[in-house]
Amino acid sequence: MEGLKSFILMYAGLFAITNPIGAVPVFMGVVSHLPIEKRHEVARKVSIAVLVTLITFALIGQWIFKFFGSSVDAFAIAGGILLFRMGMEMLSGKLSSVKIDEEEVTLEEVAVIPLAIPLISGPGAITTVMLYTTRENPVIVILTIIAISVTVYLILSSGNKIIEKMGRVGIKVTTRMMGLILTSMAIQMIINGIKGAFNL
Incomplete structure (x- = not known):
């Protein structure tokens, strides 16, 4: 019973941080x-990338950052810059550099970056699962990550129906609106990374 409670609490927290619902407009604009x-x-590849990323960092995240001489704060700054660039392109209605064609390699590339990383499994999610592992049963943490990954797939997959209902004009309007939100998220991510790096 205690394990179930921990699972529910961790799932709720990780869902709020990964925010797959908020990623739907970006996903729609790309696909x-x-x-x-x-x-x-693409939705399946994104969910798998989220699964692998979060489980990897939950288990060996500390060693990964130490090995490369990096930190979560540096990751936040780099991820913020990437999202900022994507957001600016969405604001201008130009998705040429992030849109994907039907080639398998390109599908995998964009599913991983920027959709899975850093949009969904960003610095906040990575830090969260690393903290969960130190405080909770690692098995429950992994089960939580699996549940989140399945949720990501289900939500992104349902975005197809939204696309059909919204039409091309609706998608363009939503894309520009999400571009504004994405740039603000990116700037905040960079600010948080700078604050953490310089202990501000």
């Missing part, structure tokens, strides 16, 4: 031109 089968494939 709107693809057939439904490909959209589901």
Whole structure:
């Protein structure tokens, strides 16, 4: 019973941080031109990338950062810069550099970066799972991450219906709105990284 309570609390916290619902407009803007089968494939690849990323950092995150001489704060700054660039392109209505074609390699590349990392499994999520592992049963932490990954897939996959209902104009409007939100998220991510790096 205690394990179930921990699972629910961790799931709720990680869901809020990864915010897969907030990623849907970005996902739609990137895959709107693809057939439904490909959209589901991208959603599946994103969820797998989120799963692998969070489990990896939950188990050996500390050693990864130490090995490369990096930190979560540096990751936050780099991720923020990437999201800022993407957000600016979305604001201008230009998704040429982040849109994907139907080639398998490109599908995998964009599913991992920037959709899975850092949009969903960003610095906040990585830090959270690393902290969970030090405080909770690692098995429950892994089960929580698996549940989040499945949730990501289900939510992104359902975005296909939203695309069909919104139409091309709705997608363009949503893309620009999300671009503004994404740039603000990116700036905040960079600010948090700078604060952490310089102990401000």
